[in-house]
Amino acid sequence: xxxxxxxxxxxxxxxxxxxxxxxxxxxxxxxxxxxxxxxxxxxxxxxxxxxxxxxxxxxxxxxxxxxxxxxxxxxxxxxxxxxxxxxxxxxxxxxxxxxxxxxxxxxxxxxxxxxxxxxxxxxxxxxxxxxxxxxxxxxxxxxxxxxxxxxxxxxxxxxxxxxxxxxxxxxxxxxxxxxxxxxxxxxxxxxxxxxxxxxxxxxxxxxxxxxxxxxxxxxxxxxxxxxxxxxxxxxxxxxxxxxxxxxxxxxxxxxxxxxxxxxxxxxxxxxxxxxxxxxxxxxxxxxxxxxxxxxxxxxxxxxxxxxxxxxxxxxxxxxxxxxxxxxxxxxxxxxxxxxxxxxxxxxxxxxxxxxxxxxxxxxxxxxxxxxxxxxxxxxxxxxxxxxxxxxxxxxxxxxxxxxxxxxxxxxxxxxxxxxxxxxxxxxxxxxxxxxxxxxxxxxxxxxxxxxxxxxxxxxxxxxxxxxxxxxxxxxxxxxxxxxxxxxxxxxxxxxxxxxxxxxxxxxxxxxxxxxxxxxxxxxxxxxxxxxxxxxxxxxxxxxxxxxxxxxxxxxxxxxxxxxxxxxxxxxxxxxxxxxxxxxxxxxxxxxxxxxxxxxxxxxxxxxxxxxxxxxxxxxxxxxxxxxxxxxxxxxxxxxxxxxxxxxxxxxxxxxxxxxxxxxxxxxxxxxxxxxxxxxxxxxxxxxxxxxxxxxxxxxxxxxxxxxxxxxxxxxxxxxxxxxxxxxxxxxxxxxxxxxxxxxxxxxxxxxxxxxxxxxxxxxxxxxxxxxxxxxxxxxxxxxxxxxxxxxxxxxxxxxxxxxxxxxxxxxxxxxxxxxxxxxxxxxxxxxxxxxxxxxxxxxxxxxxxxxxxxxxxxxxxxxxxxxxxxxxxxxxxxxxxxxxxxxxxxxxxxxxxxxxxxxxxxxxxxxxxxxx
RNA sequence: GGGCGCGUAGCUCAGCGGUAGAGCACUGCCUUGACAUGGCAGGAGUCACUGGUUCGAUCCCAGUCGUGCCCACCA
Numbered sequence: 001x002x003x004x005x006x007x008x009x010x011x012x013x014x015x016x017x018x019x020x021x022x023x024x025x026x027x028x029x030x031x032x033x034x035x036x037x038x039x040x041x042x043x044x045x046x047x048x049x050x051x052x053x054x055x056x057x058x059x060x061x062x063x064x065x066x067x068x069x070x071x072x073x074x075x076x077x078x079x080x081x082x083x084x085x086x087x088x089x090x091x092x093x094x095x096x097x098x099x100x101x102x103x104x105x106x107x108x109x110x111x112x113x114x115x116x117x118x119x120x121x122x123x124x125x126x127x128x129x130x131x132x133x134x135x136x137x138x139x140x141x142x143x144x145x146x147x148x149x150x151x152x153x154x155x156x157x158x159x160x161x162x163x164x165x166x167x168x169x170x171x172x173x174x175x176x177x178x179x180x181x182x183x184x185x186x187x188x189x190x191x192x193x194x195x196x197x198x199x200x201x202x203x204x205x206x207x208x209x210x211x212x213x214x215x216x217x218x219x220x221x222x223x224x225x226x227x228x229x230x231x232x233x234x235x236x237x238x239x240x241x242x243x244x245x246x247x248x249x250x251x252x253x254x255x256x257x258x259x260x261x262x263x264x265x266x267x268x269x270x271x272x273x274x275x276x277x278x279x280x281x282x283x284x285x286x287x288x289x290x291x292x293x294x295x296x297x298x299x300x301x302x303x304x305x306x307x308x309x310x311x312x313x314x315x316x317x318x319x320x321x322x323x324x325x326x327x328x329x330x331x332x333x334x335x336x337x338x339x340x341x342x343x344x345x346x347x348x349x350x351x352x353x354x355x356x357x358x359x360x361x362x363x364x365x366x367x368x369x370x371x372x373x374x375x376x377x378x379x380x381x382x383x384x385x386x387x388x389x390x391x392x393x394x395x396x397x398x399x400x401x402x403x404x405x406x407x408x409x410x411x412x413x414x415x416x417x418x419x420x421x422x423x424x425x426x427x428x429x430x431x432x433x434x435x436x437x438x439x440x441x442x443x444x445x446x447x448x449x450x451x452x453x454x455x456x457x458x459x460x461x462x463x464x465x466x467x468x469x470x471x472x473x474x475x476x477x478x479x480x481x482x483x484x485x486x487x488x489x490x491x492x493x494x495x496x497x498x499x500x501x502x503x504x505x506x507x508x509x510x511x512x513x514x515x516x517x518x519x520x521x522x523x524x525x526x527x528x529x530x531x532x533x534x535x536x537x538x539x540x541x542x543x544x545x546x547x548x549x550x551x552x553x554x555x556x557x558x559x560x561x562x563x564x565x566x567x568x569x570x571x572x573x574x575x576x577x578x579x580x581x582x583x584x585x586x587x588x589x590x591x592x593x594x595x596x597x598x599x600x601x602x603x604x605x606x607x608x609x610x611x612x613x614x615x616x617x618x619x620x621x622x623x624x625x626x627x628x629x630x631x632x633x634x635x636x637x638x639x640x641x642x643x644x645x646x647x648x649x650x651x652x653x654x655x656x657x658x659x660x661x662x663x664x665x666x667x668x669x670x671x672x673x674x675x676x677x678x679x680x681x682x683x684x685x686x687x688x689x690x691x692x693x694x695x696x697x698x699x700x701x702x703x704x705x706x707x708x709x710x711x712x713x714x715x716x717x718x719x720x721x722x723x724x725x726x727x728x729x730x731x732x733x734x735x736x737x738x739x740x741x742x743x744x745x746x747x748x749x750x751x752x753x754x755x756x757x758x759x760x761x762x763x764x765x766x767x768x769x770x771x772x773x774x775x776x777x778x779x780x781x782x783x784x785x786x787x788x789x790x791x792x793x794x795x796x797x798x799x800x801x802x803x804x805x806x807x808x809x810x811x812x813x814x815x816x817x818x819x820x821x822x823x824x825x826x827x828x829x830x831x832x833x834x835x836x837x838x839x840x841x842x843x844x845x846x847x848x849x850x851x852x853x854x855x856x857x858x859x860x861x862x863x864x865x866x867x868x869x870x871x872x873x874x875x876x877x878x879x880x881x882x883x884x885x886x887x888x889x890x891x892x893x894x895x896x897x898x899x900x901x902x903x904x905x906x907x908x909x910x911x912x913x914x915x916x
Numbered sequence: 917g918g919g920c921g922c923g924u925a926g927c928u929c930a931g932c933g934g935u936a937g938a939g940c941a942c943u944g945c946c947u948u949g950a951c952a953u954g955g956c957a958g959g960a961g962u963c964a965c966u967g968g969u970u971c972g973a974u975c976c977c978a979g980u981c982g983u984g985c986c987c988a989c990c991a
Contacts, residue, residue: 004953187988194991212991225991259990267991276989337988382920389919389987483920483986518928520984588939591930593921595984599928601940608953609939619950663930667938682950768957774945775957781946812948868935877971886934886972893935 001621001729005614007578008538011721015127023742024132026072033069034473035061036457036506037133038481038489039141041080042115043087046125048515048523048598049482051533054131055586055718056512056662057480061132062717063657066746072473073132074460076139077119081406081449082176082343088114088405104404111405115140128534130579130720132742137469139460141452142407149459150407150452151423153500158411158421159431162359163399165411165419169278170398172351173341174296178402179355180341181448182395183488185348187337194334195319196264198327199224202240202249208233209329211263213336214273215322216315218243219302220291221250223269225280228254230265244327245318246303253284272352290352311349356400356409356445363495364391370494370504379510379660380593383483390487397492399448406446413441454492457505474501478508486511510660513595518569520597526554528562531574536603539576542567574600580719581607587718588666609670610722613715616678617726620708623689624701624733631706632699636688637763638806639703640756642681645672646707651749653714662718669715677707680764687809705734710747717746762796762833763803767811769831769838776854777829777842784814785840788828791821791903792836826910830855835899837907848911855911859904866897 002009018024026032035057040050057073065071088111089099099107126133139146157163170179195215198207210224221243226233237254257280258267271281272290281288291302298306298314305321306314322328339348368391370376371384378384400409412420412428415438422428425440434440452459461470475497481490490509497505516522517529524530528549535545546566550559585603589596634640649672656665681704688700709730716723720742727741738744774781787807789800797818800807807813819825819839828839829851842851872878872890879887 001950004951210991214991257989257991262990269991274989274991276991279989336991386920386986393987487987514985589929594929595922597928599940602928604953605939608951611953612951615951615954617950622950667930671938678951679955683955686949771956772958778945781956782948865935872935872972875971879971881971882934889934 001614001618003615003618005578005611005722007580007610007721008576010725011128011130011537011579014721014724015130018132018740018742019127019135021739022136023740024073024134025136026070026134027065027068028070030068030070032072032472033061033064034072034074034476035478035480036460036476037073037075038479038485039076039078039139039453039456040122041083042077042119042140043080043083044122046122046129046533048531048533050122050125051129051582052515052586052590052596053480053482053512054126054129055583056510056590056660058129058131058583058720059587059657059662059717060478060480060660062720062742063746065132065742066713066716066744068745070472072134072469074137074139074473074476075123075126075131075133075135076456076460077122077141078449078453079115079140079142079406081401081403081446082178084111084115085403085405086176086343099404107404125534128537128579130583132720137460141449141456141459145462146452146455146459147407149455149463150447151410152464153455153496154410154447154451155421155423155427156500157358162362163356164359165354165356167352167354169272169275169350169352170355171339171341172294172296172349172353173344173346174292174294174349175344175346176341176403177294179351179353179398179400180348181398181450184342185339186342187339189335190338192334192336192338194263194332195322196329196331197244197268197322198329199241199244199250199268200327202242207327208236208241208252208266209264210266210268212268213334214270214315215318216298216306216311217270217273217291218268218318219246219298219306219314220270220272220289221268222271222281222286222289223250223253223284225253225255225258225267225269226265227258227260228256230258230260232265244325245305245321253280253286255280255283273350275350278350288352292349292351294351296347296349355398356411356447358397358399360394360396360495363499364394366498367391367491367494370498375504376494376506377508379508382593383486383509383511386483387486387491391491394491397448399451400443400445401448402444403446406449407452409443409445409447411443413443414438450488450492453489454496455500457493457497458501463500475504476506478510479506480510480512482514483511484514511593512590513593515596515598518597518599520595525552526558528553528558528565531598533582535574536577536582537579540574542570542573545570545573570600575604575607577603577607578610578721580722581610583720584609584666584718587662588670590660590662592661609674610719612674612678613719613722613726616673616682617708617729619682620704621729621733623685624705627698627701629702629705629733630698632695632702634703635699636696637756637759637802638681638684638688639699640753641760642677642703642707643750644753644756645676646710646747647750648752649676650710650714650747654746654749657717666718669711669718673711673715677711680760681707683810684760684806687805690809691805705730709734709736713741713744713747716741716744759799759803762799763806763810765833766807766831766836766838769833770811770813770840773829773831773840773854777850779840782812784812786843787811787813787816788819788825788839788841789816790819790823790825790837790839792834796833796836824910825907826914830903830907832900832903834896835903837903848915852908852911852915855904855908859901859908862897862900862904866894866901869894869897 061071061073092099102110154163171185173180192213194211194213196209196211198209200207208224224241236252239252240249241252243250257276269277269280269286271278271286271288289301291298293299296311298309300307306317309317340346341348371387410421410423412425420428420432420434420440422431457476458470458474461467461473463470493505521527521529546563549566550562553559581603584606634643649668652668653665685700685704688696712723712727724741730736825839827842829842831838869890873894
C-alpha cells in the first residue's frame with residue numbers, strides 16, 4: 001500500500017466497477033426503501049447544495065441497502081422550462097437569431113439537441129460523488145411516459161373542475177413575456193419615491209392629493225378611494241375628480257381598505273395594474289383600463305403623448321408634465337417592495353391576461369391533514385409550521401406559461417373560443433362532440449415546470465400504469481430537500497400524490513440547511529464565492545480558480561473584487577481532498593436545521609482522517625499478511641474492550657442514521673476509529689504482536705482485522721470509496737464472502753463487556769498519569785522510567801500484574817515494583833488513580849520544586865471540585881429533593897476528591913520536608 | 917406587520933436540567949518500524965444580557981440586545 005491515501009487513484013475505478021456490476025439497482029428481495037432525487041435542472045451544474053444533498057441521500061440509501069432493503073434511489077432531471085429556454089435563447093443570440101426566427105417546432109428541436117449534447121453534466125458529476133442512484137431508470141420530466149402522466153393529470157383535473165381558465169391579474173414578466181406564479185416573484189426592499197399628486201375637483205373647488213409610488217399607472221386610474229371612517233373626506237365621496245393628463249374624470253369612492261394614516265389618506269385606484277386595486281375595482285364595479293403592452297410599454301389606451309414609451313420613461317415624462325402643470329405637490333424618498341422575476345430579474349407587472357389555474361383549496365385540505373395527523377413528518381419538526389402557514393393562505397396556482405419549452409397545454413379552441421380538453425386533439429374532439437369540420441386551435445402555452453415536478457414521486461415509477469415499481473416503492477420513505485422548495489415542490493407533491501395515488505408521496509421530509517461560504521454568505525456566481533465540489537475533490541490551482549470565478553459574470557465590473565477576495569481566501573488554490581473527505585465533511589456538518597458555513601479546515605481535517613484510516617489499515621495488513629489467521633472469540637482484555645467499544649459505536653451510529661443525525665454519526669465514527677481503535681487498541685496490540693504467545697498473537701491479529709472490517713462497513717455509507725478499497729484487501733485474510741462492501745450487511749450492535757471496559761479504563765488512567773508526569777516534568781518521551789505502586793486495592797494489584805507487559809510497552813516503563821504503604825516516596829513523582837498511587841522515580845530526573853508546582857496545580861483542581869461536591873451535599877434541600885441516584889453520585893465524587901486531595905497533600909508535605 | 921432560527925473556546929460547530937465537548941487554530945516535547953495528512957501532554961469559555969421556575973439552569977419560561985432567513989396588498 002502507498003504510504004499515504006491517494007483518492008484520485010481509486011475513486012473512479014470503484015464507481016465504474018459498481019455501476020457495471022449493477023449494484024445500484026434495487027435488490028429483488030427485501031423491504032422496499034425509496035428516496036426520490038429532487039430532479040436538478042437539466043441546465044444545471046452540480047453545486048455545493050447538490051453535493052451536500054446527494055451525500056445525505058446516498059448515505060441513507062447505502063445504509064438501507066446494507067441492511068438488506070430493496071433500496072431505490074430514483075434519479076432524473078427536470079426540464080426547467082424558463083431556465084432552459086433562456087439558456088438556449090442566449091446561445092441563439094450569440095448567432096444573432098431569436099427563437100421567433102426559428103419558429104416553435106425548430107426551437108423546441110434545438111432545445112432537445114442542446115439537452116442531448118450538454119444536459120448530462122450533472123449526471124457525470126453525481127458519479128464523481130459516488131451517488132448510488134439507479135441509472136437504469138433515469139427519468140426526465142419531458143420523457144414520453146412522464147408527459148403522459150402530465151396530460152392525464154391535466155385532463156382529469158380539468159374535467160373535475162379543478163383546473164380552469166380565467167382572465168385576471170397575474171404576475172407578468174415583461175422581459176420573458178410570460179405569466180409567473182406568486183412563488184416565482186421575489187420582492188425586495190428598494191429605494192423609490194412617493195409622489196404626491198393633485199387631482200382637481202371637477203366642480204372647481206380645489207383638489208385632492210393622492211400619494212403614489214407609480215405615477216405612470218395613473219393613466220389607468222378609474223377612481224380615488226378614501227376610508228369611510230375618515231372625517232376629512234367624508235363629504236367628498238361621490239364627487240368627480242379630473243384625472244390629470246388624460247381628460248378623463250373619475251369618482252371618489254369609499255373603501256375600508258384605505259389606511260387613514262398613510263400618505264394623504266387618498267388612494268388612486270388602478271384596477272388593471274395593482275392587485276389591491278383590482279379587488280377594490282371589483283367591489284365597486286369600476287372600469288378596468290389596461291394601459292400597458294406585454295413588454296410594459298404604454299399602449300394605445302393611454303394619451304398619445306405617452307404611447308410606446310417604456311413604463312419608466314413614461315413615469316419620468318408624467319412627473320415632469322405634472323410638475324409643469326403645478327399638480328405635483330411634493331416628492332418624498334420612500335422604501336418600497338419591488339417585485340422581480342426570479343429568472344429575469346425584471347420588475348414584474350400585475351397584468352390582465354387569460355391564464356390557466358389550479359383550484360387549490362380542495363387539494364390543499366387533505367394535504368394539510370396529512371401533516372396534521374402525522375402521515376407525513378417534517379424533520380426538524382418546526383418546518384410543519386411554515387408548511388401550515390403557507391397552505392392555509394394558498395391561492396389558486398397559475399400554471400400556464402407563455403413559453404415554448406415545456407408540456408403544451410392540451411386544450412383546443414374553436415372560433416367562438418369554446419374550450420376542448422383531451423389527451424390530444426382527437427380525444428378533445430371526442431369528448432366535446434366536435435367533428436372534423438370545425439377547426440380547432442391548440443392553446444399556445446405550456447405548463448409551469450413545477451406542474452410536472454409535482455408528479456415526480458409517482459410519474460417516475462410508471463404511473464399512470466400500475467407498474468410493479470409503483471406498487472412496490474410508493475409511498476416513498478423520505479424526501480431530502482432544502483427549505484427553499486417546500487412551497488414550490490414539497491407541498492405540491494403532497495397535494496398531487498394524495499389526489500392521484502390516494503396516499504402521501506413520502507412519509508418523512510428531511511429539511512437540511514443551506515451551504516454558505518466560510519463567511520456565512522450565500523454562495524453565488526455574482527458574489528464570486530462559489531466552490532465547485534469537484535474542485536474540492538480534485539483540487540485546483542489558484543489561477544484557474546480565479547479565472548473560473550471571474551469569467552462569465554453578469555456584472556463584469558465585479559471581477560477585480562472577486563479576484564482579490566479569492567486570492568486572499570485561497571492563496572494556494574484548493575488541495576485535492578478526495579470525495580470521501582468531502583462526503584464525510586458534509587455528513588459532519590449536517591446538523592439539524594441550521595445553515596452550514598463551509599470551512600476548509602473541516603475538510604482538511606477529514607482528509608487527514610482518510611489518511612489515518614488508510615494507515616491503520618496499512619499497519620493491520622502489515623502485521624497480519626504473512627500469517628494464517630484463525631477466527632477466535634476475543635479473550636484478552638484489550639481485544640474484548642475494542643469489540644465492546646465497536647458494538648457501542650455501531651449501535652450509536654445506527655441510531656443516528658435512523659434519526660437523520662449524520663453529524664453525530666460522523667463524529668462518533670471519527671472518535672471511535674481515531675481515539676479508540678488507533679490511539680489505544682493499535683498501540684495495545686503492538687506488544688502482543690511482538691512478544692505474545694502464538695494464540696495471543698492470532699487473537700490480536702484476528703481482532704485487528706475484524707474490528708477494522710466492521711468499522712469499514714459502518715463507515716461505508718459516508719465514505720464509500722476508501723472503505724471499498726481497504727475492504728477488498730481484507731477479503732483474503734478474513735476469507736470474506738461477497739464481491740463488494742456495498743452489498744455487505746451493516747454491522748449489528750452487541751452487548752457491552754463491562755469488565756473489559758473497566759480494565760482498560762484503569763490501564764488508560766495509569767498510562768495517562770505517567771504521561772502527564774513525563775510531559776509536565778520534561779522527561780524525554782522515549783526515556784524508560786522506573787515505576788512504583790503504592791496503596792490501592794487488591795483489584796489494582798491484580799490489574800497491575802495482568803497488564804504489566806502492556807503498561808511497560810505503552811507507558812515506556814523499564815521496571816515496576818510495589819511499595820509498602822509506609823515506604824518513603826519522596827524520591828517519586830505521583831499520579832493518583834482513585835486511591836492507587838502511581839509513582840515515577842524522580843532520581844536525577846527532576847527538580848523537587850517542579851514536582852511541587854505540578855502537584856500544587858492538581859491539588860488546586862481537586863480542592864475546587866471537592867468544595868463544590870461538599871457544598872452540594874451540605875445543602876439539605878439538594879439531598880432531600882434531588883433524585884437518589886444523583887445524590888449517590890455526588891457522594892462518590894466527594895469520596896474520590898477526598899482521596900486525591902489527601903494523596904496529593906501528603907506527598908507535597910513529604911517533598912516540602914525534604915526541601916527544608 | 918406576522919412567522920421561524922441563531923448567539924457555547926480564536927474559528928466552524930455539537931450538547932440542551934445534574935461538575936462545559938469535538939475538529940481546526942494555539943503552546944511544549946517527540947522524525948518511537950502504520951500515519952509529521954503523525955504521536956504525547958497542555959492552555960483556553962461568568963455557554964449574549966436581565967429576570968423567573970427549580971435543591972440545581974448553558975439547557976425550561978418571560979423579556980432585552982444582536983444577527984440571519986421566510987411570508988405579507990399599505991398606495
